[in-house]
Structure formats: C-alpha cells, structure tokens
Amino acid sequence: MPDLEELYREIILDHYRSPRNRGELESPPAHRVEGFNPLCGDEVVVSLLVDGDTLSDIKIAGSGCSISQSSASLMSAAVKGRPITDVQALIATFKRMMSVHGASLGSDVTDGREHDRTAFPEGAESGGDAADGARDDEGPLDLSKLGELAALQGVVKFPVRIKCATLCWNALFQGLEELRTADA
Numbered sequence: 001m002p003d004l005e006e007l008y009r010e011i012i013l014d015h016y017r018s019p020r021n022r023g024e025l026e027s028p029p030a031h032r033v034e035g036f037n038p039l040c041g042d043e044v045v046v047s048l049l050v051d052g053d054t055l056s057d058i059k060i061a062g063s064g065c066s067i068s069q070s071s072a073s074l075m076s077a078a079v080k081g082r083p084i085t086d087v088q089a090l091i092a093t094f095k096r097m098m099s100v101h102g103a104s105l106g107s108d109v110t111d112g113r114e115h116d117r118t119a120f121p122e123g124a125e126s127g128g129d130a131a132d133g134a135r136d137d138e139g140p141l142d143l144s145k146l147g148e149l150a151a152l153q154g155v156v157k158f159p160v161r162i163k164c165a166t167l168c169w170n171a172l173f174q175g176l177e178e179l180r181t182a183d184a
Contacts, residue, residue, distance in 0.1 A: 005154065007151075008150070008151035008152075008153070008154060009151075011070075011074075011148050011151035012066065012067070012070045012151050012152065013066070013070070015069075015070035015073035015074050015077075015148075016066040016069050016070040016073070018073075019060065019069060019070075019072070019073040020073045020074075020076055020077045021058055021059050021060055021073070021076035021077065021080060022059065022060060022061070022073075023047075023059045023060075023061060024045060024047045024059050024061050025047035025048070025049055025057060025058075025059045027047060029049060030047045030048060030049045030057070030059075031047070031048050031049070031050070031175050031178065031179055032045060032046070032047050032175075033045070033046045033047075033048070033171045033172070033174050033175035033178070034046075034171065035062075035167045035168065035170055035171035035174075036167075037064070037068065037163050037164060037167050039160065039163060040064065040065055040068070040163070040164050041064065042062070042063070042064030042065060042068040042164055042167050043062040043063055043064060044060065044061070044062035044064070044068065044072055044167050044168045044171055045060070045061040045062050045171075046058065046059075046060060046072075046168060046171040046172050046175055047059045047060075047061070048172070048175050048176075048179075050084065050176075050179055053083055053084050053085070054081065054082065054083055054084065055079055055080065055081065055082055055083075055084060055087050055176075056080075056081065057080065057081075058076045058079060058080050058172075059076070060072040060073065060075075060076050060168065064164065064167075065161075065164055067152070067155060067161050067164040067165050068164040068165065068167050068168065070152075071152055071164070071165045071166070071167070071168055071169070072167075072168035074148055074149050074151070074152065075094075075149070075168050075169060075172065076168075077148070078090060078146075078147065078148070078149055079172070084176065087172070087176065088173075088176065090146075090149075091169055091172060091173050093141070093145060093146060094146065094149055094152075094166075094169055095166060095169060096141055097141055097143070097146065097149075097150075097152070097153055097156070098152070098155065098156060098162050098165055098166050099156070152165050
C-alpha cells in the first residue's frame with residue numbers, strides 16, 4: 001500500500017518538523033526523566049505532571065533523529081490528559097508493535113496456532129528489549145487503537161531504529177514507575 005506508507009511518512013515528518021508538547025515543565029512539581037540512546041546519539045527529557053490518576057501534562061525536550069523526535073511528539077500528543085491506566089496500556093501496545101518479533105503485527109503462525117511473542121504482562125518492566133515478558137495469551141495487535149502512532153509501525157523493518165522509536169516510551173514508563181514507587 002504505497003498510499004498508506006506515504007501517509008505514515010507524512011505524519012512522521014509533520015511531528016518531526018512541528019513537534020507537539022516541546023519544552024520542559026518546572027521540576028518540581030513535575031517529574032523529570034532522561035533517556036539516552038548511545039547507538040544513535042538520541043537524547044530525550046520527559047517532564048510529566050501527574051494529577052491524581054491522570055497524566056495531566058507532559059513536555060518533551062532533547063535532540064535526535066527524525067524517528068526518535070517524531071515518536072516523542074506522537075507519544076506526548078497521545079498520552080497527555082489521559083488516565084495513567086490508559087497510558088500504561090498504550091505504552092505496552094506501542095512496545096508490542098515495535099517488537100522485531102512482531103513483524104506480522106503481533107503474531108506468528110506455527111503449527112496452525114497463533115502465538116504472540118511481543119506483549120508485556122500488565123505492570124511488567126517494558127524498558128528492555130521488546131521480547132521481555134512475552135505472553136502467549138494476547139491476540140493479534142489492533143493498530144486502530146494506536147491512531148497516528150501506527151505511522152511508526154514501519155520502524156520494525158529496521159531493527160536498529162527500534163531503540164530510536166522506543167526511547168521516549170521507555171523514559172515515560174520509567175517516570176511513571178518512579179512516581180508509583182515514590183507514592184507507595
């Protein structure tokens with residue numbers, strides 16, 4: 001589908017050229033998390049403000065390639081103002097899409113049965129490689145739940161770029177975990 005690929009390319013370029021939620025929030029009260037990809041030189045600073053059970057505000061700073069910067073912009077637009085449980089589910093779904101094992105969008109077929117190799121158990125550490133915490137009880141990935149984030153699905157064709165796309169997501173996950181453990 002060349003038209004769909006072109007649309008996805010345009011979405012990525014739009015978010016790279018005009019990033020959403022750019023900047024930093026005052027810390028405190030915001031929580032600040034840094035991420036770095038030594039393979040590519042990408043750097044990200046995620047500032048997040050949680051109000052009750054909602055990610056009320058998020059800002060992204062840093063520098064890097066078009067994939068890392070557009071992924072950060074897309075992520076910030078997708079999670080801002082959403083309940084933390086929805087944000088955590090979106091992180092898991094995005095990381096599942098980014099799995100190199102998910103080349104067939106979350107499942108492979110062996111012996112006539114589908115096996116998911118990319119989902120993360122609820123509450124599991126999703127900061128490592130995409131195969132960490134894989135489960136076999138998830139169905140095929142529903143890209144319609146991702147909206148514009150689905151534009152980044154082509155990144156899995158280039159495994160070295162997966163870390164670029166997931167850098168900001170790992171930082172967001174880390175920040176939410178730090179806040180959760182601080183409140184415990």
